[in-house]
Amino acid sequence: MTAKTPTLAVWKFASCSGCQLTLLNCEDDFLSIVGAIDIVYFPEATKTMADGPYDLSIVEGSITTAHEAEQIQRIRASSTTLITVGACATAGGIQALKNWADVDEFISIVYPHPEFINSLGTSTPIADHVKVDFELHGCPISQRQLIEVIDSFLHRRKPNTPSYSVCVECKLNETTCVMIANGTPCMGPVTRAGCGALCPAFNRGCYGCFGPSETPNIASLRDLWHSIGVADADLALALRTFNAYAPEFREASDHYVG
Amino acid sequence: MATKVLGPSGLRSLIDLLHAGGYTVIGPTVADGTIVYGSIASIDDLPIGWTDTQEAGSYGIERREDDSFFAYNVGPRSLRHYLFPPRQTLLTIEHAETGLRFCQEPPDNIRYAFVGVRACELAAVAIQDAVFLDSPHADPNYARAREHSFTIGVNCAVAGGTCFCASMGKGPSCTAGYDLVVTEVIEESHHEFVVEAGTEDGADLLGRVEGRQATDQDAGVVDAIVKETARNMGRAMPTHGLRDLMVEGFDSPTWDSVAQRCLSCTSCTLVCPTCFCSTMSDTTDLVGTARRERTWDSCFSLEFTYLHGHSVRSSTGARYRQWITHKLGWWHDQFGISGCVGCGRCITWCPVGIDITEEVAKLAGRAEAIA
Missing domain, CATH: 3.40.50.700 (NADH:ubiquinone oxidoreductase-like, 20kDa subunit)
Structure with missing residues (x-):
C-alpha cells in the first residue's frame, strides 16, 4: 500500500x-x-x-x-x-x-x-x-x-534550523567580524542565523532580517554600538525594521527609542 | 637537528619546494583587512611589510616600515579550520536496488603544508591531537590530515596586545610539533631567517635550499628575540592554582557579572584553536538521500545542551562558566593539560571585549578575598 x-x-x-x-x-x-x-x-x-x-x-x-x-x-x-x-x-x-x-x-x-x-x-x-x-x-x-x-x-523529523546568532554562520564561513575589524555596527550577535551571514560576507553589518536569536543580549550590544558611535535612537531604528514587533526587539526598541 | 640561515630567496625556495612536493601550502595572508591563514602560492602572498594591532574586541592591520614577513600575530582562523573543518559530511545514505546504500565520505586527499605557525598554534594542535587522536575512537579525517601535513613554525618576534602565551608556558618560541622552525632576523644590514629542523623531513627539505650554516651567534640572536617577545606580552594569565580555582569558583558572582556583557554569540569558542565541540545532524532531501553532517557547535548555544525538553545551561552565566571552567579546569582532568594556549583570539574577537585573563584575575581576587 x-x-x-x-x-x-x-x-x-x-x-x-x-x-x-x-x-x-x-x-x-x-x-x-x-x-x-x-x-x-x-x-x-x-x-x-x-x-x-x-x-x-x-x-x-x-x-x-x-x-x-x-x-x-x-x-x-x-x-x-x-x-x-x-x-x-x-x-x-x-x-x-x-x-x-x-x-x-x-x-x-x-x-x-x-x-x-x-x-x-x-x-x-x-x-x-x-x-x-x-x-x-x-x-x-x-x-x-x-x-x-x-x-x-x-519525513516527520525535526527541521535543522538553528536559533543561535548570525555570528556562528560568520565563523563557519570564515567571514571576518565586521564590527571588530571595521567598526561597522552589526546586528549579528542578537539576530537569528539562517541567511548564511550574507551581509557580513559583503562587508556590511547584519540588518536583523531573521529576528531575535535565542538569547539576545541587546543591552550589551547597545553598549558596544555606543562605543562605535551609534546613538540609542539609531539602535531603536535598527531594531524596528522587519522584525520590529518580535518581543525582544519590541521591548528593547521601546526602551531605547528615547 | 640541522640549522641553516636563509635569505628571503632561500625561504622562497622552501615554499616552492613544498608546492613541487604536492603540498597545498597554507600560510598567513592578507584578506578582508585581516591577516589570516589562506592558500599561499609563493612567499609573495605572505603579509610582507604588514602587522596587526589587537586589543580586546578590536583588530586592525597596518603597514610597517620594513619588509618583514612574520611581524604580526595570530588571526581569527586557526589550523582547526583545516584539520577539523567547520562543516563536514561524514556519511550519505541512498536508496539502492537492494535496500539502502551507506557511503562513508572518504577523507580529503589534500596534503597540507602549514607555513608561519606560531608556538601557541602548535600547542593548540598538540591539544587537538589529544582530543581527536589519543582516544579509542580516533577521528579518521583529522588523523589523515595530520599524518600527511608538513609544518613550518615561526618564533614570534613581536607580541600582540592580547597575547599571553608566555604565562601559559606555550610560547613565544616553538618547542615541538614542527618540521622546520623559522626565526626572522631583520636588521638594517640584513634580512635573514634562522631555520632549524625539528624532523628528518624538515632536515631533508632544509638541505635542498641555499643558505649558510648557523653559528652560535645566530643562536644567541634567536634567543634574544624570543626573550624580548616574552617580555612584551600584552597580557598575562594568573596561572597559579588555576585548575582548583575553576573547581572552587562554581558559585562565584563572576559568572553573572560576565553574563551582563556576554552576547552568547559563540565567537570566543569558534576562534579558539582548541575548542572541539560539534553537532551531528542527520538530514534528508526530497530525492531520498540522507546525510550525516558534522558542524562546529559551541557551549554558548542553547541547543548545545538541549536534553529532554530543555537546555541544561539556560543562563548565559552558566554557559560562560562552562566554557572557561572546562578550558582552564576540567580539561586537566580530561586530557591532562590546560585547554588554553594563550593565543588571545577569544579576547580580540569577542565583540564586547571580554578578557579571559581579566575574568580569571577577578575570580582569583574574589577567592582570595573570601579566604
Whole structure:
C-alpha cells in the first residue's frame, strides 16, 4: 500500500509575497517538491483552489484586518500542520510599525476614500491568533531553510534550523567580524542565523532580517554600538525594521527609542 | 637537528619546494583587512611589510616600515579550520536496488603544508591531537590530515596586545610539533631567517635550499628575540592554582557579572584553536538521500545542551562558566593539560571585549578575598 501524497496549501496575509515566491524560486528542487507533495491551494502559482482539509498549510503574512483574523481561524481548523514563514507571519513584519502609530491618521492622509479602508490598528503575527506548529523566520526566508522545513515535514523529523546568532554562520564561513575589524555596527550577535551571514560576507553589518536569536543580549550590544558611535535612537531604528514587533526587539526598541 | 640561515630567496625556495612536493601550502595572508591563514602560492602572498594591532574586541592591520614577513600575530582562523573543518559530511545514505546504500565520505586527499605557525598554534594542535587522536575512537579525517601535513613554525618576534602565551608556558618560541622552525632576523644590514629542523623531513627539505650554516651567534640572536617577545606580552594569565580555582569558583558572582556583557554569540569558542565541540545532524532531501553532517557547535548555544525538553545551561552565566571552567579546569582532568594556549583570539574577537585573563584575575581576587 502506498501512502497518500500529502496536500499543501499556501496562504497569503499582509505581506509582499516574497516568502511564498521563495517556494517558486526553488527551481530544480521545486520539481522534487511537487513530486513529493500535492499543491492543492496556491493562488500565486496555480488556478487549482481545492477545499480543505490540508495536510500542510504554509502561511505567509500578518493579520491586519478583521477579515484576516477570521480567515486564519478557518485555515487552522482545516490544516493538520500549520507552518508560518517570514517576518510578517512570525513577527508582524515591517507593517507592524503601525503598532506604534495612529493608523486612522495614516489612512486619512494616504487614501482619497478612507471609508473604503477597513484595517485593524495593528499588524500581528499568526501565532497571536492560532496555534502554529513551526515558525520559519527571515525577511525573506531562506530557500535552503524552506526546503529543509518541507522536507522535515515529509519525513516527520525535526527541521535543522538553528536559533543561535548570525555570528556562528560568520565563523563557519570564515567571514571576518565586521564590527571588530571595521567598526561597522552589526546586528549579528542578537539576530537569528539562517541567511548564511550574507551581509557580513559583503562587508556590511547584519540588518536583523531573521529576528531575535535565542538569547539576545541587546543591552550589551547597545553598549558596544555606543562605543562605535551609534546613538540609542539609531539602535531603536535598527531594531524596528522587519522584525520590529518580535518581543525582544519590541521591548528593547521601546526602551531605547528615547 | 640541522640549522641553516636563509635569505628571503632561500625561504622562497622552501615554499616552492613544498608546492613541487604536492603540498597545498597554507600560510598567513592578507584578506578582508585581516591577516589570516589562506592558500599561499609563493612567499609573495605572505603579509610582507604588514602587522596587526589587537586589543580586546578590536583588530586592525597596518603597514610597517620594513619588509618583514612574520611581524604580526595570530588571526581569527586557526589550523582547526583545516584539520577539523567547520562543516563536514561524514556519511550519505541512498536508496539502492537492494535496500539502502551507506557511503562513508572518504577523507580529503589534500596534503597540507602549514607555513608561519606560531608556538601557541602548535600547542593548540598538540591539544587537538589529544582530543581527536589519543582516544579509542580516533577521528579518521583529522588523523589523515595530520599524518600527511608538513609544518613550518615561526618564533614570534613581536607580541600582540592580547597575547599571553608566555604565562601559559606555550610560547613565544616553538618547542615541538614542527618540521622546520623559522626565526626572522631583520636588521638594517640584513634580512635573514634562522631555520632549524625539528624532523628528518624538515632536515631533508632544509638541505635542498641555499643558505649558510648557523653559528652560535645566530643562536644567541634567536634567543634574544624570543626573550624580548616574552617580555612584551600584552597580557598575562594568573596561572597559579588555576585548575582548583575553576573547581572552587562554581558559585562565584563572576559568572553573572560576565553574563551582563556576554552576547552568547559563540565567537570566543569558534576562534579558539582548541575548542572541539560539534553537532551531528542527520538530514534528508526530497530525492531520498540522507546525510550525516558534522558542524562546529559551541557551549554558548542553547541547543548545545538541549536534553529532554530543555537546555541544561539556560543562563548565559552558566554557559560562560562552562566554557572557561572546562578550558582552564576540567580539561586537566580530561586530557591532562590546560585547554588554553594563550593565543588571545577569544579576547580580540569577542565583540564586547571580554578578557579571559581579566575574568580569571577577578575570580582569583574574589577567592582570595573570601579566604
